Structure formats: C-alpha cells, structure tokens
Amino acid sequence: MVKIPIRSLEQYRFRYDSRKQKHAGQGDGKSQVGDVLGSEQQPAPGKGPGAGELPGQDYYEAEVTIDEVAQLLFDDLSLPNLEEKKNKKLASETVEFRDVRKHGIQSNIDRKRTILEVIKRNALSGSPGLHGITPEDLRYKTWEITPKFESSAVVLAMMDTSGSMGPFEKYIARSFFFWMVKFLRTKYESVEIVFLAHHTEAREVTEEEFFTKGESGGTRCSSVYKLALELIDNRYPLQDYNIYAFHFSDGDNLTSDNELCIRLIDQLLLRCKLVGYGEIEGPYYYTSTLNSYFKRITNSRFVSVSIRDKSGVYPALKSFFKNPDPKGG
Amino acid sequence: MTTQALQELQQLEEAIPKILEIAKGFGLDFYPMRFEICPGDIIYTIGAYGMPTRYTHWSFGKSYHRMKTQYDYNLSRIYEMVVNSDPCYAFLLEGNTIIQNKMVAAHVLGHCDFFKNNTYYSATNPKDIIESMSVAADRFRRYEMSQGQRKVEAFIDSVMSVQEHIDPHRKIKRKETRNARSKGCCSHDKLETPYDDLWDLDKSKHQCSCSGGCTKKHAKTPEQPEKDILLFIMENSKDLQEWQLDIISVLRDEMLYFWPQMQTKIMNEGWATYWHLRIMRNLDLSEADAIEFAKMNAGVILPSRNSINPYFLGLKMFEDIEKRWDKEFGEGAGREKIFEIREMDNDTSFLRNYLTKDLVEELDLYLYRRIGNEWKIVEKNWKTIRDHLVSSMTNAGFPVIVVEDGDYGRRGELYLRHAFEERELDIKYLENTLSHVFNLWSRPVHLETKIDNKPVLFTFDGEKSGRKFI
Incomplete structure (x- = not known):
C-alpha cells in the first residue's frame, strides 16, 4: 500500500500573504512581547501555529496498492510492432x-x-x-x-555493470529494468526475459544477479551486442519470436569500440522489433558518449533516450513501449 | 426512534416556546422560527453549501469533507446552522443532548434578532433568499445540461475567484456616480447642487482634452475606479453569453447577501452568546444540566492563542459596554446601549469605538508574526492591536481591488489596481487568480500592486503571466 498525495484543488483568489503579516491572538494573561508561540522546523506552509487559520496547501491522500499504480502506469504501454509468429506459446x-x-x-x-x-x-x-x-x-x-495462443516475445535486458556505472547510474538502470519487468509480466503472459550484464565482456545472468550484483572494469558495449546476436541466432529463431533488445549504459564506452557498436546495432535491428538504448547522464560530463554516435542510426525501430534523474524512468519506459494505438491498449 | 430520543424531542418541543418567551421578554425581536433536527451529514452538507438550496460546486464538496472529517474524528463540531431567512431556519444536530439543543435554540434567537435588526442586513432579502437560490440552482443545472458540466464548472471557478470583489455599499454610492456621469469632464454643465463646483477647485482649468467645450462624456471606463469587479465585468465584457452573465449575477447577489454576515462576525457571535447565557440562566436547569451547559459554554468561548475567538471577544465587549454605560448613565442604560449598537454597527466600527485599553489588557490580546522560523509575540500596545483588528476586518478581510481601466492601452484590456495598504498579496494566488479573471474578460488582464514597497504590474495575456516593476 502506498499513499500518494494529490495536490488538490485550490481555490485561487486575491488574498494577503499571511506569512508576511501580523496576526492577533489571545494569551492567558501573562503574555509578553517576545514570547514564542510556535516554531517551524522547515518552512512549510500550514505548519505554523495557526494550523487551522493560516492558509497552507491542500493535500489529499489517496491510498492505492502498488499493483493499481502499476496498472495505471502500464495502461498506455505495450510491446510495439508485435507480429503473429508461427511458434505460438500456450497462454491459457x-x-x-x-x-x-x-x-x-x-x-x-x-x-x-x-x-x-x-x-x-x-x-x-x-x-x-x-x-x-x-x-x-x-x-x-x-x-x-x-x-x-499468444505471439511469443523475448526481451533482452542488457546492462552496463562496469566501474564507471556508479551507484546512481546502476540505480537508474535497475529502476528502469524493474519497471520494465513488472510491466511485461503484468501485461503479457508469455514473454521471456533474458538478462545480460557486461563490462568489457558480457555474460548471461540470472534475474537476481542482474538486479543485485555490481561489477567493475572497463566498458566495451559491443561485447553485449555480440552476445545478444549469438543468443538470438541460437535460441530464438526469428520466425517464432518477436525480439526486443534494451541496453542501459552511462555511455562511457571505449572510444575504439563505438564504430563496432553501430555495426552490431544494425545487425540487431535486422532481427529485432525494437532496439532501445538508454543513457544515464551522471554527474560527469563526457564529450563523446555512445549516444552521440548512435545519433547516426536513422532506423525508426531504434529508440534512444537519456535519463538525468529518477523521474526520467517512466518517460523512458513510455518512449520504448509506446502504444501505436492507444485505444486498443 | 428510541423512546429516550422521543422523550427528549418532546422535552425540546416544550422548552422552545419557553425559550422564545424569555427571549421576547428581554426585548429580542426575531423572525418566526423553524427548528429542524438533522443528522450530521445533512448539517455538514448545509454548512458546506452555506445554504440549504444552493447550486452545486466541487468546492462545497471539499469543505464538506474537511468539516465532516473533523466531526468524525471529534475535532470540532457544529451544533447548529442558522440561515438569515424569514421565517428563520435553524438546523440542530441530531445527537445533541437536550441541554445542548436548548442552548443552541437560545443562541440562534440571538442570531435571528441580529439578522432582523442590524442595519447592514437591511439589503438582504430574507423573505425570498431560499427560494431565489433554489431557482438559480435549477437554472445552473440547465446550463450544465446545455453547455456541459465542465464548462459551467470552470466558469463558476473563475467567477468564484473574484466573488468577494463587489461593492456592498453600492446602494449608498449610486446617486453619487449618477451625478458624476451626468457631468462632463469639466464643470461647464449644469450644476446639480450649488456646491458642485467645489469638487473641481483643485483641478487646473481645462486640463482635459476637450479644451472647455465638453459635450461628450469621458472616454475612460470606468470614470471612477470601480470596486464592483463582478458588476463591471457583467456590464462591459464583450464576449460573455447570457448564461455566463446569469452566473456572474447570481454569484454577485449571493455575495451581497453573505457580506453582512462576514462583516459582523464578532458582533453577531458575541450577541448570540450574550443572549444564550442570559436565556439559559432564566431556565430552570437541574444541577447536572447547569454543569453540562457551563462546560459547553466554556468550549464555545475558549480563547485561542493563534486567533481571535469571535464568540468570546464579542461577548466580552457587549458585557463591558453594558457595564460601563450602566455605571455612567444608571441601571438600564447599558442594555439600551447594546441594543443600539447591534442595530447600528459592524465589526470595524464596533471594535474601533468600543474596544478599550482595559479590555485589551484584561483579555491579554496580542499580535504575533513570523520571525525566522518562529512565531513570536511582537505587540502588546492596545491601540496597535485594536487598529490591527480593525484593518484586518476592513472590507471583510479581503484586499481592496478596483477596476482602474476597462480599455487599457486602447486594446480593451482590463487594468486592476490593488489599493495597497501595507499588506502584500500572495503572489502565487495572485497570478493564478489573474488567469481566472482572464477567463471572464477574454482579453489580457493586469493588476497593479506593490512588492517591497515598489509598484509592480502583473499581467496575464491568456498564455503566460508576467510581472514588471513600474
């Protein structure tokens, strides 16, 4: 259960700024100039002594379950470009x-x-x-x-776990993948999710490792793309699966590797319905990130986003899983 | 209904005529009374709407929930609701004890006497207010059907944002404006009274563009700054439709009806409290009842550190005046004086004329303000306190804002001016309210006020708001 404050419904009018004013009150007979009636820890409106008198902001709280929130959030999302495939998976x-x-x-x-x-x-x-x-x-x-039967889909979740991915970057990447997994499992019954982690080398990991383990080392994004291509070719034949690949990184890639990345992304695009790349803009400033190289990719099935803070996670989710027909949700 | 409740109802039925008798004996003069006992949610609905037959609006629902929650958690309750109407409707809360209901009935008689006799209420129409509000509510419902609920609601939102900006004393002023209107810009026209030429003495001759040959009226609208913003918009806005004009007109009439209650809060509550005390003392109360009554009364007049309790201050002032007049002019003069005051005064004149040094000190009134993170007492001087109270109640506590120009920049824009008196406006609220005014005027709107003693002009042009120092 989470409580979500809903900023209500204020009724605006021309009024005095009560915080800059004097107010009248009544003491018990012994009041003195300088007596303190109350104090505030933080300058928050409505927390003064006249909790009932001084205007504050109206907040209403709504109680909802996390699943209800998820339901609302995921309403507009779907796997794009989903196609009928031969090898249908039994859904129910x-x-x-x-x-x-x-x-x-x-x-x-x-x-x-x-x-x-x-x-x-x-x-x-x-x-x-x-x-x-x-x-x-x-x-x-x-x-x-x-x-x-439902058309089956596989989603490749790829994450950079190199040394340059600090706690903040990992937090953002994992938040994204957490909500992505939640979304996929809420809406689709038979979507396979494969977790890949990489630094200079890539390997397939379990879901738990993916969300908890940190590693270090340099960054070679091409490694994970290569692994993804191998997996697709060996395990997920194109005629049977809708394939989606999402990669999160801080963009601090080995410069010599960038060209190769672009070529591999092109390869992935031949096989995938959508390739998504999310770059987390950390406190450092990189002059040439992977993202700026990826700008050269013009394929409409390649989507890249950059995230500055945690409020960017949902918009990223939305731009990857845009519902082409919102009514058909 | 349980037998006990039935018994209590019978007791109340017997008690009310007695209470009416006692009140009449004291010289209270009220409309015919109608008492109704209502469950909590009805009382709070009426309380939230302000009237039993008003149109609907989400903001009433909002105040309902706020009040109802406080009631449900036993934080505060309203024992009664009384309506300034003839006959006078008083709604008592179901679940009040018999003694609470007696006190409430006595209290309500004080209010009703005040409604009927205070001069500021003379322009309210207590005979048909309930009916006219319910007819207006019907019309609003029809507008919702024909225009769409959202559209009507959004429009009411906008009108409500400036609902207080009316001129409650318009009746007095109107003649004056008619005079001004019949005159040209110079005083060459016929003089209405032998003294009219005095008005122009401090003007230099022919300062206006007519060079003395005034035939036309001033081009400027309004000629004089207009306090009644709603009326000005009704008369001068070019894009409003019939239904919109009707809504403005209804909300304006409503405010004219409620205004006297807003400007006599301390007097009205003080008066009702003064009388419920005296009426209850004249009822034969058992010991237990007397204690319960005393407890309840103590709750009503409980002073607050953070605000002025109008029941308490009003009561104390009436009692103080009575005592002082009795002492000076003999027994009975005090009672006569307070009856006169209840007829002639409103809160500002009441406080200005009758709040004394002794009383301010006895009641231990003070002023406080925020200094850093603390709210501190900053003033104990009785005159400053009295004057603060008077000024905080001037214009029922709302900032005075006037229409300066209805054709600002010759572009039909609305120029409002805040008659600044040392108190700054809440900027966030100001900017949001301006956008509401824009909805009514449909052209850019401006408001002049002061921040840190520098004149500022706020503007909303339909898309964005801006401000500049002038």
Whole structure:
C-alpha cells in the first residue's frame, strides 16, 4: 500500500500573504512581547501555529496498492510492432460450448435442438406436431477446450555493470529494468526475459544477479551486442519470436569500440522489433558518449533516450513501449 | 426512534416556546422560527453549501469533507446552522443532548434578532433568499445540461475567484456616480447642487482634452475606479453569453447577501452568546444540566492563542459596554446601549469605538508574526492591536481591488489596481487568480500592486503571466 498525495484543488483568489503579516491572538494573561508561540522546523506552509487559520496547501491522500499504480502506469504501454509468429506459446485454456451431441450430461440438454428433432421426426412419420419425446431426440451441448495462443516475445535486458556505472547510474538502470519487468509480466503472459550484464565482456545472468550484483572494469558495449546476436541466432529463431533488445549504459564506452557498436546495432535491428538504448547522464560530463554516435542510426525501430534523474524512468519506459494505438491498449 | 430520543424531542418541543418567551421578554425581536433536527451529514452538507438550496460546486464538496472529517474524528463540531431567512431556519444536530439543543435554540434567537435588526442586513432579502437560490440552482443545472458540466464548472471557478470583489455599499454610492456621469469632464454643465463646483477647485482649468467645450462624456471606463469587479465585468465584457452573465449575477447577489454576515462576525457571535447565557440562566436547569451547559459554554468561548475567538471577544465587549454605560448613565442604560449598537454597527466600527485599553489588557490580546522560523509575540500596545483588528476586518478581510481601466492601452484590456495598504498579496494566488479573471474578460488582464514597497504590474495575456516593476 502506498499513499500518494494529490495536490488538490485550490481555490485561487486575491488574498494577503499571511506569512508576511501580523496576526492577533489571545494569551492567558501573562503574555509578553517576545514570547514564542510556535516554531517551524522547515518552512512549510500550514505548519505554523495557526494550523487551522493560516492558509497552507491542500493535500489529499489517496491510498492505492502498488499493483493499481502499476496498472495505471502500464495502461498506455505495450510491446510495439508485435507480429503473429508461427511458434505460438500456450497462454491459457478456455472452455467453449460449441458442439451438439446425442449423449451428454442431463444438465446440458439443448432444449431447442431437442424439440426441433421431435418435430422433424413426427413430420417424417406423418403426424406433425410436438408430441412424444424419445431418447433418440435428445441433444446435448458439449464443450471443447480451446487453447489460446499468444505471439511469443523475448526481451533482452542488457546492462552496463562496469566501474564507471556508479551507484546512481546502476540505480537508474535497475529502476528502469524493474519497471520494465513488472510491466511485461503484468501485461503479457508469455514473454521471456533474458538478462545480460557486461563490462568489457558480457555474460548471461540470472534475474537476481542482474538486479543485485555490481561489477567493475572497463566498458566495451559491443561485447553485449555480440552476445545478444549469438543468443538470438541460437535460441530464438526469428520466425517464432518477436525480439526486443534494451541496453542501459552511462555511455562511457571505449572510444575504439563505438564504430563496432553501430555495426552490431544494425545487425540487431535486422532481427529485432525494437532496439532501445538508454543513457544515464551522471554527474560527469563526457564529450563523446555512445549516444552521440548512435545519433547516426536513422532506423525508426531504434529508440534512444537519456535519463538525468529518477523521474526520467517512466518517460523512458513510455518512449520504448509506446502504444501505436492507444485505444486498443 | 428510541423512546429516550422521543422523550427528549418532546422535552425540546416544550422548552422552545419557553425559550422564545424569555427571549421576547428581554426585548429580542426575531423572525418566526423553524427548528429542524438533522443528522450530521445533512448539517455538514448545509454548512458546506452555506445554504440549504444552493447550486452545486466541487468546492462545497471539499469543505464538506474537511468539516465532516473533523466531526468524525471529534475535532470540532457544529451544533447548529442558522440561515438569515424569514421565517428563520435553524438546523440542530441530531445527537445533541437536550441541554445542548436548548442552548443552541437560545443562541440562534440571538442570531435571528441580529439578522432582523442590524442595519447592514437591511439589503438582504430574507423573505425570498431560499427560494431565489433554489431557482438559480435549477437554472445552473440547465446550463450544465446545455453547455456541459465542465464548462459551467470552470466558469463558476473563475467567477468564484473574484466573488468577494463587489461593492456592498453600492446602494449608498449610486446617486453619487449618477451625478458624476451626468457631468462632463469639466464643470461647464449644469450644476446639480450649488456646491458642485467645489469638487473641481483643485483641478487646473481645462486640463482635459476637450479644451472647455465638453459635450461628450469621458472616454475612460470606468470614470471612477470601480470596486464592483463582478458588476463591471457583467456590464462591459464583450464576449460573455447570457448564461455566463446569469452566473456572474447570481454569484454577485449571493455575495451581497453573505457580506453582512462576514462583516459582523464578532458582533453577531458575541450577541448570540450574550443572549444564550442570559436565556439559559432564566431556565430552570437541574444541577447536572447547569454543569453540562457551563462546560459547553466554556468550549464555545475558549480563547485561542493563534486567533481571535469571535464568540468570546464579542461577548466580552457587549458585557463591558453594558457595564460601563450602566455605571455612567444608571441601571438600564447599558442594555439600551447594546441594543443600539447591534442595530447600528459592524465589526470595524464596533471594535474601533468600543474596544478599550482595559479590555485589551484584561483579555491579554496580542499580535504575533513570523520571525525566522518562529512565531513570536511582537505587540502588546492596545491601540496597535485594536487598529490591527480593525484593518484586518476592513472590507471583510479581503484586499481592496478596483477596476482602474476597462480599455487599457486602447486594446480593451482590463487594468486592476490593488489599493495597497501595507499588506502584500500572495503572489502565487495572485497570478493564478489573474488567469481566472482572464477567463471572464477574454482579453489580457493586469493588476497593479506593490512588492517591497515598489509598484509592480502583473499581467496575464491568456498564455503566460508576467510581472514588471513600474
């Protein structure tokens, strides 16, 4: 349960600035000039002594569960460019009544069809009308189990864990991936997520390692792109999967590696529905980051964002998972 | 209804005529009374709306929830709601004890006497206010149907933002403005009274552009700064539709109706408290009842460190005046004096004329302000305190803002001026209110005020707000 303050609904009017004014009060008979009536720890409106008198800001709190928040946040998001694929994954089974048989459970008798059978038989036998139901007339509704398939998708979550990724950068990258995973699992039943971490070398890690482990070393982004390409080619055939790749880094890549990165991104774009690159702008200033190289990529399925602080996480999520048809959410 | 509740209701039914009798015996003069007992949520609904038959608006819901929450958590409760109407409706809270209800009934009679006799209420229309508000509410509902609820609501938001900016004394002033209007810019026209030429004595001759041959009226609107912003907008805005004019007009009339209550808060509550005390003393109360009454009364007049309790200050002042007049002019003169005051005064004149040094010291009144992070007492001088109270209640506590020019820069822009009197406006509120005024005027709006004693002009042009020092 989280409490979200909702800034309400103020009724603006021309009024005096009460904090710059004197106010009248009444003491117990012994008040003196200089007596302190109250003090404030922080200059927050409405916290003065006249909590009821001095105007403050109206806040209302709404109590919502984290899932409700997620639901609201994810409403407008979806995996873009999702295509029907051959190898569909079983998402769920549904029961549908769509067959009529001569045998079945009494409670499932199809009265209309049974009566039609009676009328038909009587008409054939020369005495038309509705009379005399025989066991052969009975018809039963019967169900079938229909499997529901969903196009399957795989999302490659790639994160830079090199030494230059400080606590802040890692926090931002993980926040993004946390919400991304939450989003994918809320909305899709059969999306596979693969976690890849890299510094100068890349490797596949478990979800837990991905979100908790820090590493050090230099940065060679091409390593993780290479690994991603290998994985796709070995494990996720294009005709069966919608593939998405997202990479977060601080952009402090080995300069000599940048050219290679661009070529590999082009390779990825041939295989992926969307390639997303998020760059965290830390307190340091880099003159040539990976992002500035990526500006040369013009493919509309490549999306790059830069995040300055944690408020940028949601906008990043939105620009990656833009819903092409918001109504169809 | 439980038998106990029924019994209490019967007791109250018997007590009320007695209370009315006692009150009449004291010389109180009130409208016919209608008492209704209501459950908490009804009382708070009426309290939030301010009237039993008002139009709907989200802000009433907001105040309802604030009051209801305080009631639910036992932080504060309103025992009654009384409406300035004829007959006078008083709503008592269900769950009041019998003794609370008696006190409330007595208190309400004081209010009703005040409504009926105080001169500032003479322009309210207590006979048909309830009806006219409910008819207006019907019309507003129809506007919501035809214009869309959001549109109507947004418009009411904007009108409400300047609802206090009316001229409650317009009735007195109107003749004067008509005179001014019939005159040209120079005094060559017919004089209405033999003394009219005195007005122009301090003007140099022919300072206006007409060079003496005045035939036309002043081009400037308004001729004199206009305090009634709502009226000015109604009469001069070029883009408002019928329904919008109606809404402005209704909200303006409402404010004219509520204004006397806002400018006589201390007197009205003091008067009602003064009388409930005396009426209750004349009822035969059992010992237990007397104690309960004393407790409740103590709660009503409890002084506050952070504000002035109008019940307490008003009561003390009426009692003090009565005592002083009795002493000077003999027994009975005091009572006569306070009846005269309840007829002739409002809070500002009441405090200015009758708050004495002795009383300020006895009540231990003071002024405090924020210094750094602390709220400190800064003033104990009785005159400064009295004058502060008077000025804080002037114009019912609202800043005085006038329309200076309705055709500013010859572009039809609205130029408002804050009649600055040492108190700065809340800038954030000012800027947001200006955008509301823009919604009413549909052309750029300006407001002149002072910050740190320097004149500043705030402007909202429909898209952005700006300010510049002038």
